[in-house]
Amino acid sequence: MKIGIIGLGLIGGSLGFDLKALNEHRIIGVSRRGSTCERAIQRGAVDEAYTDLGAIASADLIFICTPIGSIIPTLQQLTPQLPPTTIVTDVGSVKASIVYAAEQLWPNFVGGHPMAGTAENGIEAALKDLFVDRAYVITPTQATPPESVSILATIARSLKSNVHICSPENHDRAVAWISHLPVMVSASLISACLTESSENALTLAQTLASSGFRDTSRVGGGNPELGVMMARYNRDEVVRSLKTYQAELNTLTQLIEAENWPELEKRLQQTQQARPHFLQ
């Protein structure tokens, strides 16, 4: 199969590595920057690379691996050059807002979200085997051609990913809970600490912070642009999860204020018991 990859960063570059390693496909990369194209070829992430979208007009399957905000503009530029048989997919971490816009532009569009990554960016950050044992969510709508879903699923399985097929809405709700809400919860922990007006207490807190704080604050100290993208493109689900979260936190605060220790313990037992179901 002839496979095009637009955007040769962490995800695009890593997809290139693993698809090329299968020795079944010809991988053609596109990047806005010539230096990235050269480096992607040097590193062995692609067979060829160009700065012009026209270079992948003859691909059977095209991955758009740009930042979320560029997926639709890229598709708009791309589609006039494609025959209708070309399957186009993306790797964005939110789906409904992208997929419904994309399928208006290109009926043979299949939304996808390979759930892998590192804190790094760019072609230098691309890794072999990044998708092995990781979830690859594919989000068809009523309008998505089933045979295109099937082809993308086969490709994802060839990367040794675990394929999950669901609606864009279910994807966005699930990732709001387990990925986007945690960022907001975690960021607010850091910003709450920073409000401490006693300099002694703040300095002591900074000095004593250990693994509990490190873990709970990790995603809140991550890439700000990515946090904004999550909130922006999955706004309704993120706000919904935040409101629910606030209600839960209120209940817990009220239990502590009322010194209702048996009920607090019951709730903490429930969360202790529930957590392993999220980490199977």
Next chain:
Amino acid sequence: MKIGIIGLGLIGGSLGFDLKALNEHRIIGVSRRGSTCERAIQRGAVDEAYTDLGAIASADLIFICTPIGSIIPTLQQLTPQLPPTTIVTDVGSVKASIVYAAEQLWPNFVGGHPMAGTAENGIEAALKDLFVDRAYVITPTQATPPESVSILATIARSLKSNVHICSPENHDRAVAWISHLPVMVSASLISACLTESSENALTLAQTLASSGFRDTSRVGGGNPELGVMMARYNRDEVVRSLKTYQAELNTLTQLIEAENWPELEKRLQQTQQARPHFLQ
């Protein structure tokens, strides 16, 4: 020095290991259960161990390593048997509520909090070198004898701990921020997810949960009794931190609702920049 340790669990047993290893002290343990005493001797955590508090009446320094709720009752039983020169300390993770009650019962009391531990409990969980490079907070009041503070600090440094001396109030405020608040924040994340009424979305969330959710939910899935103890014995500071946290989360939610992306990005940049100061 003759050192008594009451409570031969993770902390008491681990203290015993390292104090004994210095070959400068005689370590006498006390546990309510005879089987724990035997096991502590077998494992080499103490030189002798008894089920009777009277056995440590001649110690120079006594560590109370019971659960927080038993510290004051233990001290009440202990003090009638002690000469006034005996220094008594504790290892509780909250300080003001313990220290001010304890110094009424025993003027030669010095509050302490070695900030080390694992998820395990009991003498079998005790480890060598548990306190190396970890914070050991000592919390004297106006009434605490300075020479007793100095002796405890020397002992803590001999365990290769980093000694921090501060007021009980500053300790409690700092640990509310970096230890107790994270537990409540993290537990509420889990309980919020559990409210999801769409079974498909909940199952998908559980399936897709990965490192971000794992880290942010870790301390919220911990020991419920410990969580209750934090809230109970550090209630005012925990409630204060929770109210501040809620205000921060509200601001963030409002920014997302108002689609104020530049301001959201600014806040996430601040948390990204601030986090390393907590993890030096």
